[in-house]
């Protein structure tokens with residue numbers, strides 16, 4: 001049977017789900033009266049529904065800037081960002097950001113009121129439905145009993161859970177998290193990673209997650225984008241779905257973490273990177289980009 005190129009292309013396109021988010025050759029800049037700071041250079045990646053997509057790279061490589069840009073707060077100097085095929089120009093309730101400063105929870109509102117607030121402010125729901133939705137997500141993060149508590153009475157981990165419940169209650173197309181657990185102690189951080197993964201298992205939200213911790217990236221992400229030092233460019237994209245909290249400390253996990261470290265910090269071109277990704281590497285795919 002003769003199959004034309006056109007038919008092959010459309011068959012292949014049918015097999016793949018459409019990307020939810022497309023970041024297409026995005027360069028980001030900060031301009032002041034005296035200087036221009038280039039934060040990223042032509043960064044491209046696609047995020048698919050239910051991905052846990054991690055941006056990983058050294059301090060100053062533009063991870064937060066990319067997240068801000070996807071959130072709609074920083075317009076690209078070049079390139080474009082599309083959500084469901086539509087070019088993004090501004091923030092919207094379809095992309096909710098969770099930062100690490102959980103003290104952004106207004107202290108005069110109870111936990112329930114905090115979770116209800118964006119639903120009411122955006123007129124997504126009326127008071128009764130907002131309360132019901134808020135309780136549903138508080139239950140999911142294990143805080144149903146604390147609905148009437150005030151934020152200052154909660155631990156850091158509990159505040160993080162309120163912030164996640166508040167974001168999920170908006171049922172956004174994407175949850176954007178910028179180093180959400182960085183300020184927590186090591187044990188709480190681990191617990192929050194575990195809870196985030198359990199929540200994802202249940203809700204299957206699409207996550208864009210920024211971290212500079214290789215270990216956290218491997219645990220939280222199913223795909224990881226490695227960015228070079230300032231200004232950030234794509235170094236490689238890695239499939240990491242085979243790792244979770246139970247892989248921590250294992251030999252394969254450690255080797256992978258070391259190789260990612262080399263990919264991130266070794267100077268050099270594609271041949272260095274290719275040798276770092278020798279066949280023993282456990283990634284099911286690694287795409288290099290220079």
Ligand SMILES: Nc1ncnc2c1ncn2[C@@H]1O[C@H](COP(=O)(O)OP(=O)(O)OP(=O)(O)O)[C@@H](O)[C@H]1O
Nearest residue numbers: 030037039058059060061062063064065066212230
């Ligand atoms: N508001 C701003 N004005 C000017 N320059 C900025 C601003 N925000 C970030 N930058 C610069 O843009 C570059 C990228 O910063 P960004 O915060 O995105 O990096 P990052 O990878 O998130 O770093 P970190 O892990 O330290 O948070 C850096 O050189 C930084 O100094």
